[in-house]
Amino acid sequence: MDAQQWDDLADMVDFEPDKSAADIAYDFLKEKVEGRGWTLSDLGCGPGSLTARLGPLFNRVRMIDFSRKMLERAYSEVTGYGVTNVEILQEDITTYVPDVKTDVALACACPPFYRVSDAPKMEIFATKACVLIMPTLVQDSPVRKILKEMGVDVHPSIDAELVEADRSRCHHTESVLFFETREMLTPLVMKNRCIRYTDGSSESVKRLDEIISSMDDDERYYDRWSKLVYWELE
Ligand SMILES: C[S@@+](CC[C@H](N)C(=O)[O-])C[C@H]1O[C@@H](n2cnc3c(N)ncnc32)[C@H](O)[C@@H]1O
Numbered sequence: 284m285d286a287q288q289w290d291d292l293a294d295m296v297d298f299e300p301d302k303s304a305a306d307i308a309y310d311f312l313k314e315k316v317e318g319r320g321w322t323l324s325d326l327g328c329g330p331g332s333l334t335a336r337l338g339p340l341f342n343r344v345r346m347i348d349f350s351r352k353m354l355e356r357a358y359s360e361v362t363g364y365g366v367t368n369v370e371i372l373q374e375d376i377t378t379y380v381p382d383v384k385t386d387v388a389l390a391c392a393c394p395p396f397y398r399v400s401d402a403p404k405m406e407i408f409a410t411k412a413c414v415l416i417m418p419t420l421v422q423d424s425p426v427r428k429i430l431k432e433m434g435v436d437v438h439p440s441i442d443a444e445l446v447e448a449d450r451s452r453c454h455h456t457e458s459v460l461f462f463e464t465r466e467m468l469t470p471l472v473m474k475n476r477c478i479r480y481t482d483g484s485s486e487s488v489k490r491l492d493e494i495i496s497s498m499d500d501d502e503r504y505y506d507r508w509s510k511l512v513y514w515e516l517e
Contacts, residue, residue: 284394286349286350286351286375289348289349289350289352289353290350290351290352290353293330293350293352293353293355293356294352294356296329296330296353297330297332298330298331298332298335298356298360299332300331300332300333300335300336300364301336302332303461303463303464303509304332304333304391304392304416304461304463304509304511305332305333305335305336305337306336307416307459307461307511308333308336308337308389308391308414308416308511309336309337309340311414311457311459311511311513312337312340312387312414313340315412315513316340316341316386316387317340319386320342321341321342321385321386321387321411322341322342322343322344322345322385322386322387323337323340323341323343323344323345323385323386323387323388323389324344324345324347324381324384324385324387324388324389324408324409325337325344325345325346325347325389325390325391326347326376326388326389326390326393326395326396326405326408327347327348327376327390327391327392327393327394327395327396328346328347328348328353328354328357329348329353329357329392330353330356330357330360331346331356331357331358331360331361331364332360332391333389333391334346334357334361334366334369335360335361335364335366337389338361338366338368338369339366341368341386341387342368343368343369343370343385344366344368344369344370345369345370345371345372345383345385346358346361346369346370346371346372347371347372347373347374347376347379348371348373349373349374349375349376350373351373354371354372354373357371358371376393376395376404376408377395377404380407381407381408384407384408384409384410385408385409385410386409386410386411386412387409387411387412387413387414388405388406388408388409388412388413388414389413389414389415389416390405390414390415390416390417391415391416391417392416392417392418393417396415396417397417399442399445399446399449402415402446402449402450406516409516410516410517411515411516411517412513412514412515412516413513413514413516414511414512414513415443415446415511415512416443416509416510416511416512417442417443417446417509417510417512418442418443418507418508418509418510419442419443419444419460419508419509419510420442420444424505424506425468425473425498425502425503425504425505426473426476426477426480426505428502429473429477429491429494429495430477430480430481432494433481433487433490433491433494435480435481443458443509443510443511443512444510446512447510447512450512450514451514453514454514454515454516454517455514455515456512456513456514456515457512457513457514458510458511458512458513459510459511460508460509460510461508461509461510461511462506462507462508463507463508463509464506464507465504465505465506465507466504466505466507467500467503467504467505468503468504468505469503470495470496470503473495473498473503474491474492474495477491477495478491
């Protein structure tokens with residue numbers, strides 16, 4: 284999705300500083316950063332939920348997003364929440380080389396950081412540590428079951444487990460697995476989630492359609508688990 288498409292969603296996404304990911308990130312980072320005067324980059328900040336919650340733990344937070352409307356909303360939400368030690372920066376984080384690094388870089392549900400190979404790109408924003416929060420394909424995920432039936436090995440995409448394994452080779456890594464929500468996947472959403480793990484050929488798509496259409500309603504339920512992965516840079 285491009286910046287224009289995210290602009291169009293800017294009024295629709297939820298500002299949730301007190302729920303799930305923001306809660307987990309706050310509890311995890313509190314003892315590591317509180318009182319140290321550190322700075323944070325919130326990459327792909329969206330409406331600012333993470334910045335609003337984490338702001339008090341940091342000296343200053345840079346909210347970076349390529350959607351102007353998201354940034355406008357984020358600034359208004361975050362300052363309305365009482366967090367004012369923030370600045371906004373409209374940049375495409377896939378190409379932007381920061382003039383100033385912050386101590387910590389965080390990305391939550393941020394599409395440019397959805398592959399194992401993307402994780403090192405976060406490191407150019409930070410000097411001390413990175414925090415990546417993203418979905419993880421737990422064992423009972425219907426997506427994993429469908430892929431298994433198709434004989435597809437999950438490749439390094441949208442899977443925090445893989446990012447964690449990759450990062451732990453380099454530096455001290457910690458992680459927290461947490462439950463986000465139970466949702467029912469429609470056949471279309473199920474297909475979209477599975478298709479990116481396949482080769483996308485017409486045979487694969489046909490096979491996917493067959494498997495998905497043969498599933499009972501209760502097999503479409505999905506417990507969405509996410510993982511916070513933290514790694515240190517020095
Ligand atoms: C699903 S939202 C997540 C927002 C926020 N991190 C949260 O967890 O609530 C993804 C955000 O990433 C931003 N984004 C996507 N691609 C980007 C890019 N290449 N450069 C900067 N921001 C990007 C979008 O504009 C959107 O605000």
